[in-house]
Amino acid sequence: MIPILNPKEMYSLDNYLINNVGIESKLLMENSAVYSSFKIREILPHYSNILILCGVGNNGGDGLALVRHLINDYNVSFALIGDSSKQTIENKYYYETLQKLKLEKIETDEIDFNNYDCIIDSLLGIGGKPPLNKELTNIVLKANSSDCIRIAIDTPTGLDSETGIASSPTFNADFTFTMYAEKTGLLLNDGKDYCGTIITLDLGVPGSLISSYSIVQKYDSIRLMKRLNNTSKFDYGKCVVIAGSVNMSGASALTCNSAISAGSGLVYLVTTNKPLNLYPEIISFEISTYNTSTLNNSKIQQLLDKSDSIVIGPGLDKSDDITNMINSILERYPDKRFIIDADGISALDNKNVYNQNITITPHIGEFANLIGKNRNVILDNLVALVKETAKKMNINILLKGTTTIITDGEEVLLVSDGIPEMATAGSGDVLSGILGAQANQNLSSNYLQILANAALTHINAAKAALNNKNSIIASDIITGLKCIK
Numbered sequence: 001m002i003p004i005l006n007p008k009e010m011y012s013l014d015n016y017l018i019n020n021v022g023i024e025s026k027l028l029m030e031n032s033a034v035y036s037s038f039k040i041r042e043i044l045p046h047y048s049n050i051l052i053l054c055g056v057g058n059n060g061g062d063g064l065a066l067v068r069h070l071i072n073d074y075n076v077s078f079a080l081i082g083d084s085s086k087q088t089i090e091n092k093y094y095y096e097t098l099q100k101l102k103l104e105k106i107e108t109d110e111i112d113f114n115n116y117d118c119i120i121d122s123l124l125g126i127g128g129k130p131p132l133n134k135e136l137t138n139i140v141l142k143a144n145s146s147d148c149i150r151i152a153i154d155t156p157t158g159l160d161s162e163t164g165i166a167s168s169p170t171f172n173a174d175f176t177f178t179m180y181a182e183k184t185g186l187l188l189n190d191g192k193d194y195c196g197t198i199i200t201l202d203l204g205v206p207g208s209l210i211s212s213y214s215i216v217q218k219y220d221s222i223r224l225m226k227r228l229n230n231t232s233k234f235d236y237g238k239c240v241v242i243a244g245s246v247n248m249s250g251a252s253a254l255t256c257n258s259a260i261s262a263g264s265g266l267v268y269l270v271t272t273n274k275p276l277n278l279y280p281e282i283i284s285f286e287i288s289t290y291n292t293s294t295l296n297n298s299k300i301q302q303l304l305d306k307s308d309s310i311v312i313g314p315g316l317d318k319s320d321d322i323t324n325m326i327n328s329i330l331e332r333y334p335d336k337r338f339i340i341d342a343d344g345i346s347a348l349d350n351k352n353v354y355n356q357n358i359t360i361t362p363h364i365g366e367f368a369n370l371i372g373k374n375r376n377v378i379l380d381n382l383v384a385l386v387k388e389t390a391k392k393m394n395i396n397i398l399l400k401g402t403t404t405i406i407t408d409g410e411e412v413l414l415v416s417d418g419i420p421e422m423a424t425a426g427s428g429d430v431l432s433g434i435l436g437a438q439a440n441q442n443l444s445s446n447y448l449q450i451l452a453n454a455a456l457t458h459i460n461a462a463k464a465a466l467n468n469k470n471s472i473i474a475s476d477i478i479t480g481l482k483c484i485k
Helices: 007-021 025-043 058-070 089-100 134-145 191-195 207-212 249-261 292-296 298-306 320-332 342-347 364-371 375-379 382-393 427-438 447-466 474-481
Strands: 002-005 049-054 075-080 118-122 149-153 175-179 197-201 216-218 238-242 266-271 283-286 309-312 337-340 358-360 396-399 404-407 412-415
Touching: 002 007, 002 207, 007 025, 007 207, 025 058, 025 089, 025 149, 025 175, 025 197, 049 058, 058 075, 058 089, 058 118, 058 149, 238 249, 238 298, 238 427, 249 266, 249 427, 249 474, 266 298, 266 427, 283 298, 292 298, 292 320, 309 320, 309 427, 320 342, 337 342, 337 427, 342 364, 342 427, 364 375, 364 382, 364 396, 375 382, 382 396, 382 404, 382 412, 396 447, 404 447, 412 447, 427 447, 427 474, 447 474
Parallel strands: 049 075, 049 118, 118 149, 149 175, 175 197, 216 412, 238 266, 238 309, 266 283, 309 337, 337 358, 358 396
Antiparallel strands: 002 216, 396 404, 404 412
16 A cells, blocks of 8 residues: 655654754755656656746745756756745755856746746645635646646645645646655545646655655555355355335446446345346345335345345435334444445434444535535545544445545545546446445455455446446446456
8 A cells, every 4th residue: 555645744754854864854855856857857858848937935946956957958947936035945045056057047927838848837836725826827827728748846736735626727737746655635636637647756765654654545456356166155245235216226236236246145135126137146135115124024134134244225215214224224233244325324323323344435425414514615624524524433434536535534545546437327336336245255354445445446347347438337337347357
C-alpha cells in the first residue's frame, strides 16, 4: 500500500526533517528541483521552450531552484508572481541566486503563453486554497489555453490539496510532480480531472518515515483467491442476497450474478420479485413481502443461519416494514458479515452503535442522508467525516466515488483507480455482489483490505469490460470479472 498525505501531515513531515533530522529547508527545495529536473528530461526533448510560473512562497522557491537545473538543456523563462514583500526566506534566496547568475525574470505582461512547449506551475502548491485572486485567475486561464505540456509542482494552482475541490479556473496539468507522497486532494472530488499523470518524488526520504506521518493509504494491489484442488463449492462461501422489488428486480440479478462470478461458492436470493435475467446458478426464494415475519420462514431462517455473508439493500425500496426487518436481521446475526447498500442504508440510524461485521456502501447522496449534513459541507471535509461516522457507528464504510474511501473509523484506505465509465446504473449493485463474495474468501487478515480488494476488483473488471469501447453497462462489469487473472 502507498501512503497518502494531507497538507497538515506534509508540513509535519517537513518540520521533522528540518528540525529533527537537520536537513535545511533550502536543501529540501534543492532536492525537489533536482528530482523534478530528472523527470522533466524524461518528458521533454532537449531545447524545448519552458516557462516556469513561480509564486512567492516555498512552492515558488521550488520553481526558482528548478530554473538552474534546466537552464543548460532547455530554453527557460521564469516569472515571479505575487507580492514580493511576502517572499519566504527560501524563495528570496533562490530568486537572488538567479539574479547573481544573470538570469532575469520575465514580467507577467510580457509573457506570450503560446511561445512555450511546456508551462510549469509552481505558484501555490499545497498551501493554495480556492478561489484564486484576479491575477492568478488570468494567468491560469492563459496557461490552460496554451497548446503545450503543463506540469504542476505538488498541486495544480486552484485545486485544494486536501479536499480536491477545484476553483474555476484550475491549472489543468498533464503531469503533477508531488513530493514525498500523493496528497489527498489529488485523488478526491475534482482532483483527478486536473492532475494528469501523478508522479511521486520521494526526495530521498525513506518510505517508512513518510508512512509514519500518513493516516490514509492507497490500496493498489489486487489479490485473487487461490483455489485448492481438494475443495468444493462449500469451501468458497455462502452468500445470501436480500434484494429487489417490483420496479427494481434487475438490481437483485446484478448483485447475485456478480457474487457468483466473483467466486462465491453458493449464492441465494431472497426477493419479492424474481428477476428474469438471474443466472441459473443462483438459488432463489420468493416471498410475498418484506417484514419481520420473513425471519419466521423456516427456509429463510435456515439460509441465514448457514450463510457466511449477507447482502441487503439493492433495489429493496423503503418502508417501515423493511427497516424493521433489516434491524431484526442485524440483531439476530451479529457474527455474520453484512454488506448493506442502497435503500438498506436508510434502515440504519447514525446515532446507533452497531458492530464491525457491518459494511455500508453509500454514494455521497446516501451518506449525506445518513448523517444529515449538506453535500457541500461533506465534500469540504470528506475523509474526516467518513472516518468519524464509521467510528461513531462502529461499522465499516465504503464510500463510492471517483476515489473510493474505506474506513473502520481508525484506518483509512483509498482506491483511486476508478474510471468515469463506471458511473452507470447498477454499477453499485455489482460492487455489492463482489463484496458479498470476497467477504467470505479470507484474502487478508485485515478485513478493511478485503473490502478494498473488492473495490479494486470491481474497477479492474470494468476496465476489462471497457476494452477500447466508449461505454459500458453494469452487466458488462460482471462479464469483465471473468477476465481478471
